[in-house]
Amino acid sequence: MLLRLAERTVILLVSLAVSSLLVFGFMVLLPGDPARVALGVNATEADVATLRREYGLDRPLAAQFLDWVSGLLRFDLGKSYISKAEIAPQIADRLQVSLILVAVSMLVALLIAVPFGTFMAVHHQRPAGLVLSAISQIGVAVPAFLAGILLITVFAVQLGWLPAGGWTPPAYDPRLFLTQLLLPALSLGLVQGAVLTRYVRSAVLDVLREDFLRTARAKGLTPMRALARHGLRNAAVPVVTVLGLQLATLLVGAVVIERVFVIPGLGSLLLDAVGNRDLIVVQDVVMVLVVAVLVTNFVVDLLYLGIDPRLRTGTR
Amino acid sequence: MTSPSWRGPSWRRGAGTSSGFSRLATGLLPAGAHRSRSAVSATIAVGGGIVGLIVAVGLLSLVWTPYDPGAIDPTSRLQISSGAHWLGTDKFGRDVLSLIMAGSRTTLVVGVVAVGVAAIVGVPLGILSAMVPKWWGEVIMRANDLLLAFPALLLAIMLTAVQGQGVVTAMIAIGIASIPSFARVVRSGAIGVMKTEYVLAARAAGRRPWAIALRHVLPNVMNLVIVQASVSFAIAVLAEAALSYLGLGAPPGTASWGRMLQEGQELLFVAPRLEVFPGVAIALAVLGFNLLGDGLRDRYDPRLRDGR
Numbered sequence: 001m002l003l004r005l006a007e008r009t010v011i012l013l014v015s016l017a018v019s020s021l022l023v024f025g026f027m028v029l030l031p032g033d034p035a036r037v038a039l040g041v042n043a044t045e046a047d048v049a050t051l052r053r054e055y056g057l058d059r060p061l062a063a064q065f066l067d068w069v070s071g072l073l074r075f076d077l078g079k080s081y082i083s084k085a086e087i088a089p090q091i092a093d094r095l096q097v098s099l100i101l102v103a104v105s106m107l108v109a110l111l112i113a114v115p116f117g118t119f120m121a122v123h124h125q126r127p128a129g130l131v132l133s134a135i136s137q138i139g140v141a142v143p144a145f146l147a148g149i150l151l152i153t154v155f156a157v158q159l160g161w162l163p164a165g166g167w168t169p170p171a172y173d174p175r176l177f178l179t180q181l182l183l184p185a186l187s188l189g190l191v192q193g194a195v196l197t198r199y200v201r202s203a204v205l206d207v208l209r210e211d212f213l214r215t216a217r218a219k220g221l222t223p224m225r226a227l228a229r230h231g232l233r234n235a236a237v238p239v240v241t242v243l244g245l246q247l248a249t250l251l252v253g254a255v256v257i258e259r260v261f262v263i264p265g266l267g268s269l270l271l272d273a274v275g276n277r278d279l280i281v282v283q284d285v286v287m288v289l290v291v292a293v294l295v296t297n298f299v300v301d302l303l304y305l306g307i308d309p310r311l312r313t314g315t316r
Numbered sequence: 317m318t319s320p321s322w323r324g325p326s327w328r329r330g331a332g333t334s335s336g337f338s339r340l341a342t343g344l345l346p347a348g349a350h351r352s353r354s355a356v357s358a359t360i361a362v363g364g365g366i367v368g369l370i371v372a373v374g375l376l377s378l379v380w381t382p383y384d385p386g387a388i389d390p391t392s393r394l395q396i397s398s399g400a401h402w403l404g405t406d407k408f409g410r411d412v413l414s415l416i417m418a419g420s421r422t423t424l425v426v427g428v429v430a431v432g433v434a435a436i437v438g439v440p441l442g443i444l445s446a447m448v449p450k451w452w453g454e455v456i457m458r459a460n461d462l463l464l465a466f467p468a469l470l471l472a473i474m475l476t477a478v479q480g481q482g483v484v485t486a487m488i489a490i491g492i493a494s495i496p497s498f499a500r501v502v503r504s505g506a507i508g509v510m511k512t513e514y515v516l517a518a519r520a521a522g523r524r525p526w527a528i529a530l531r532h533v534l535p536n537v538m539n540l541v542i543v544q545a546s547v548s549f550a551i552a553v554l555a556e557a558a559l560s561y562l563g564l565g566a567p568p569g570t571a572s573w574g575r576m577l578q579e580g581q582e583l584l585f586v587a588p589r590l591e592v593f594p595g596v597a598i599a600l601a602v603l604g605f606n607l608l609g610d611g612l613r614d615r616y617d618p619r620l621r622d623g624r
Contacts, residue, residue: 019462141602145577149595150595279477293467
């Protein structure tokens, strides 16, 4: 167990190091000088040189990289090339917003996927299960931002029940916060839920065929109780993996959804920075997102060990 | 992104019920369902039909669209469906049907190039990782997993920040992001192939590794590659739509379904139908490629799939 934990931790650390190198390399090696980009096409050579010196862009790449990474570790991300504002506090503010959105969406997805997926598996040969399967297949094909636009069309435009977008901090006006959160969280959650439903269904279907479930039935448990006591824990192993992968999808999906609903999250910060060609902000936000994905994968691996004792000892 | 799939043992998969309804419905089932042979064929037929339709429309749009998709006509702005404009017109008076038809071309080109980039890099990488000593294979796969932490959209946004928006940037970014799924799928198949007796015989006969890779491994993992290509195509369609919607993909003036969604959104309160048609087109394309991929996966030999 400890050995596995150590192994996972080493993998996480190496991945973090390599990906920081990748992100940095990506932004540096691609043609396009951040200083020139920030100043626009009319800048003189002297202006560009001054800005390059100001941001340390004239130093060796290795020094720049080490500077950036040591800054990351202290959560000092430098200043924006354009607005000259400190980047770290901005990212912290925006991250809060995005995390709330992602967490609520994940909850929506789970609330849809677990009951429906289990139902579809138990009734997999009956019309109800089949119809739900077909609906989930269609749900998978709809991008979240399209679901968002359609939800706005119905609930904001046609019915006028909910606001079409915006964001209010929960402390300021909890009611407005919730009404504004509902549609974006639903658009991300519905689509993610459709994907997840398919995995819950296959996982439960596989468990239904296991010998231990037949034994449980033979002991006199009803199908539902057998599934609840013995099945769901076993079905959870593959589902947790997908959940981890989906968290990454959700984080990136949130970037687009924030644009649809005009939410001031990390995605809006990223897209604004791309629009302004503020490359240092882009580099920082991308790195934060990648760290989030890698840490999530790490946590999923740990959960794995918690759920399935078989994985704790050596053999894979 | 390859998603792991859990399926029952193959002996269960042959036993499907086949009343007319259930045959149609099982055609839409996700992995893990046990399907009859006819249900698998139905999935392929429906998926292939949709894909074929989109390709046909794309080809047709090269030679004919009802109107010039770029033609701005201020006199006929925001018209509803009529005999002259079947799907109406947008805020510039452009014919929506013509735009949808021309947009299918953008979708297909982006998908083909992105999947091409991913396959050209990912397939050799997967075969290589199965043929080199085990330890090296592990290293390659770890590096591969790392790339998975960069989703297509994020990579594309990063590239756009440096390179500026454009279809080429989008295609390459989506392609790079799809490499890991190809490499992973091909590796799992290739490991199985490397253990077969004919490969052993070829090695004993002194065939060079690259000859074995080309003559024995590649043809045997081709099925997996085709399935993955179909699934990756669906992901590429989604990514292109999202990028163009964000204004980071197809530049203004290029017909693209994602762009149409972006341009229509400000008119949501006036003409919501402008969002419906490109939306349906995107969903249909993704559905088509997903179904085709699912169907083909079930059609091909399941033993190769679990070759690890």
